[in-house]
Amino acid sequence: MTGFEETLQRFRAAVTGPADEIPLARAALLIARSEYPDLDTDAGERRLQDMAETLDQQLARNEAREHPRRVVQTITQLFFRELGFRGNTDHYDDPRNLYLNWVLAERRGIPVSLAIVFAEVxxxxxxxxxxxxxxxxxxxxxxxxxxxPVYMDVFHGGRLLSEADCQLLVRNLFGARVPFKPHYLGALTPRQTLQRLLHNLKAGHLQRGDEERAARVIDLLLAIFPWDLDEIRDRGMLRERLGEVDSALSDLEQYVQYRAGARDIQTISETVRSLRRHVRGPAEG
Structure with missing residues (x-):
């Protein structure tokens, strides 16, 4: 078993089970371990716990727990001013922004990774x-x-947001194409949060042309949602380009079998036929 296979096995175990029992921080640290095989995930969790204990002490010292405004002031003071966490505006697309060990060490990240650290603490x-x-x-x-509820933009220093601010934020990003819906303000489940992080990581690797790392990210995504056929297709196409013919054929045959009405079915079917010829020889078509 390779180091990545061991990490994938541990990740799959972490994300399997009741939604409210999934250890978000541990799973996010295991994602980081897929890139940093010597990473001590327990040390990462201890760092989060140390921050939480500091926050608990400051809340007690400020007599803040019964006063929401004081709570917000205390956590933003600690997280953004004393600990120095901030959005990585200079290198937003750097994949390291998605690896929790790097975020904890450098105190920089993008919205989803900063939100994981902030919420966990x-x-x-x-x-x-x-x-x-x-x-x-x-x-x-x-x-x-x-x-x-109090909404905070952790990428922008904990800036407080009203519901109207949240609506404006979405409108500024997408215009009228994405009308605001109340459920957008609902909490992400741990699985959804991890999926969001991994989608960003996959996009970052693809942007850099790193197909091998992107394929590994899809392995992690499929550990969470095993029947995500779009991801199975994407992994198959990456494996085909990486020369992993048998694995590519297995993925793409699944897609063709269960997505017969997909827009790209003709393209994928042709790729499957080509892979079959490669594996079985011209005589078998």
């Missing part, structure tokens, strides 16, 4: 903070025991 300190998956941008929501 707050949750470990006993606060109800969840990642929120707006189209094109992940933010965080703090829900006090009483009162309205």
């Amino acid at each position: 707050c949750q470990r300190a006993g606060l109800d903070v969840q990642p929120i998956g707006l189209p094109g941008h992940v933010i965080c929501r703090y829900q006090p025991a009483e009162g309205d």
Whole structure:
């Protein structure tokens, strides 16, 4: 078993089971381990726990827990000013922004990775903070025991957002093509958060022409959603370009079998026929 296969096995075990029991931080650190095979994921979790204990102490010192405004001030002071987490605006497309060990070390990331760290630290300190998956941008929501939720843009220094601000953010990104829907303000599940992170990571590797790493990311995506036929197709096409003929054929045959009405079915079917000729020889068609 290769190092990646071991990590994939551990990741699959982490993301299998009831949705509310999936350990988001551990799974995100295992994604990082797929790139950094010597990564100590336990050390990453300890770092998050240390931050949470610091936050807990500051909340107690500020007598903040019963006062939502003080809670927000305390967590933003710690996370963005004292610890120095910030959005990586200079190198947004760098795949390292998606690896939690790098984000924890460099205190930089993109919205989804910063949201994971922010939410995990707050949750470990006993606060109800969840990642929120707006189209094109992940933010965080703090829900006090009483009162309205507080939305924070962790990529922009914890800037507070109203619901109207969230609507404007989506409109600025997509215009009228994506009308705002109330469910956009619902919390992402751990699986959805990991999927979002992996989609960003896949896109980053493809943008750099790194098909081998992109294919490994799809392996991780399929550990979460095994029957995502679009990902199976994409992995098959990458494997075909990487010369992994048997694996490519297996993926693309699944796609053709279960997606007979897809727009790209003719193109994929032709690729399957070509791969079959390669594997079995011209006489078998």
